[in-house]
Amino acid sequence: MDVGRIAESVNAALVVVTAAHNGERSGCLVGFHSQCSIDPVRYAVWISRLNHTYPIATRSDHLGLHFLDESDHDLASTFGGMSGDDVDKFAGVEWSVGDFDVPILTNCKTVVIATRVTCLDDGGDHVGIVCEPVASAVERFRPLRLLDVQDITPGHPSS
Numbered sequence: 614m615d616v617g618r619i620a621e622s623v624n625a626a627l628v629v630v631t632a633a634h635n636g637e638r639s640g641c642l643v644g645f646h647s648q649c650s651i652d653p654v655r656y657a658v659w660i661s662r663l664n665h666t667y668p669i670a671t672r673s674d675h676l677g678l679h680f681l682d683e684s685d686h687d688l689a690s691t692f693g694g695m696s697g698d699d700v701d702k703f704a705g706v707e708w709s710v711g712d713f714d715v716p717i718l719t720n721c722k723t724v725v726i727a728t729r730v731t732c733l734d735d736g737g738d739h740v741g742i743v744c745e746p747v748a749s750a751v752e753r754f755r756p757l758r759l760l761d762v763q764d765i766t767p768g769h770p771s772s
């Protein structure tokens with residue numbers, strides 16, 4: 614099944630997921646994400662096992678979910694086109710330490726801090742992290758979408 618062609622039609626909005634653990638911080642661009650429960654509210658993000666972000670996001674109790682606006686192509690490029698294995702992505706962006714020590718990208722207007730509830734590991738190359746939103750700053754935005762970042766090559770192979 615050509616899921617890739619379906620994904621192009623769906624044209625998912627993009628988020629940057631950030632996390633910190635044991636003094637290390639990381640973050641990556643994510644297209645695999647969705648609300649996955651209404652009551653209680655749950656939100657899931659799927660992170661590649663090979664990403665620098667993976668061990669930090671799966672050990673941290675909290676994640677930062679940054680919903681990118683169409684003006685955030687530079688952030689998408691930094692967090693989707695580079696790996697924390699090679700560079701400190703946070704050196705090139707404005708950020709601060711938020712609630713629960715979550716790294717917050719200060720230029721993003723719509724940000725959710727979420728508590729990790731569980732991980733879903735079915736043996737695939739991405740692992741789901743299901744979270745409960747506990748704090749948010751929300752403004753209306755026009756999402757940056759998959760087809761807006763076709764020029765960005767993922768900074769880390771997924772397999």
Ligand SMILES: Cc1cc2nc3c(=O)[nH]c(=O)nc-3n(C[C@H](O)[C@H](O)[C@H](O)COP(=O)(O)O)c2cc1C
Pocket residue numbers: 639640641642643644645646659660661662663664665666667692693694695696697698739759762765766767768769770
């Ligand atoms: C459009 C796009 C969507 C992506 N979606 C995901 C995703 O859903 N989950 C994921 O783990 N990586 C995804 N990536 C890949 C990572 O963002 C990318 O490999 C990043 O450089 C990894 O950084 P890290 O090694 O510092 O964690 C995506 C990349 C792009 C360009």
